[in-house]
Amino acid sequence: MNNVVCLDAVSKVYGRGQSAVAALREVTVGIPKGSFTAVMGPSGSGKSTFLHCAAGLDKPTSGSVRLGDTELSTMNETQLTELRRERIGFVFQAFNLVPSLTVAQNITLPLRLAGVRPEGAWLKEIVERVGLAGRLGHRPAQLSGGQQQRVAIARALVARPEVVFGDEPTGALDMMTARDVLTLLREVVNALGQTVLMVTHDPIAASYADTVLFLADGRIVDSVTAPTVEAVAERMTRLGAYV
Structure with missing residues (x-):
């Protein structure tokens, strides 16, 4: 299987000197095309740094x-900005929508920025798949949190990115809404062949993935394929995350 994202001996x-902190230590991993990967670990394990390095942030x-x-580490900031805009999608916990723009304008913003x-x-x-067909003229303030995150997912998909990175994408949502959004991400992988890499602290969210990578002290210490909520929670407990 082709890997969309490859990290080879990545340290950050x-x-x-004395105050140096290693957030990542010699991480080597490949993210297969058309897969849904979750990244978990205790607080301070390097999850966000992993995502930021993988995404060229x-x-x-x-x-x-x-x-x-494409090798990212040799690119300058302008090249990285262009790469992120054209080849990567992002979904964050905070939605990051522009309040003055309509749903349709928010979704197509990356394309407009790229001309x-x-x-x-x-x-x-995309609009039909994320369930926003009747909402295109609305502003973000007129939408629920779940609908706003659907706009963010549609925006992440609109440029047909090679990979979508999610940083706690369900962190600000209630459980029912979170499950809707996770089901949508799962469908995007299954039906569109999209690749999704998601950082999460939630075993339920991780259970929607094909594979869960566990980080501890900046290293990948384990992985689980076809994860269940119970298997993920148990593994996190052994990492000391849920003591």
Whole structure:
């Protein structure tokens, strides 16, 4: 299976000398195309740093990060910005919608920033798939939290990215709404062949993934395939996350 994202011996150190903190230590992993991967670990285990390095939001101190055949660690900030806009989708806990724009304008914003015209049929399919067909003229304030996160997912998909990164995408949602959003992410992988990499602290959210990677002290210490809520929670407890 082809890997969309590859990390090879990636380390990230913040600070220098006595105050240096290693957030990632020699992490090597591949994220397969068309897969849903969850990343879990105790607080301070390096989850956010892992996501930021994998997505080109942060540069590793050493090691290599590749998106497809593109090496990220040698790119400058302008090149990385362009790469993120054209080849990567993001879904954050805080939705990050523009309040003054309509749903339709928020969804197509990455394309407009790139100077690309939205593809009508693809836009229609995404809007229908995320269940927003009747809401395109609404502003974010007129939507529920779950609907706002659906807008964010549609926005992440509109440029047909090679991978969608989710940073606690259900962290601000109640349980029922979170399950709707996770089901949607699962469908996006199954039906559209999208690749999703999601950082989460929630075993229920992780159970929607194909594989869960467990981080501790900046290293990948374990992984679980076809995860259940119970298996994930038990593994997290052994990592000391739920003591």
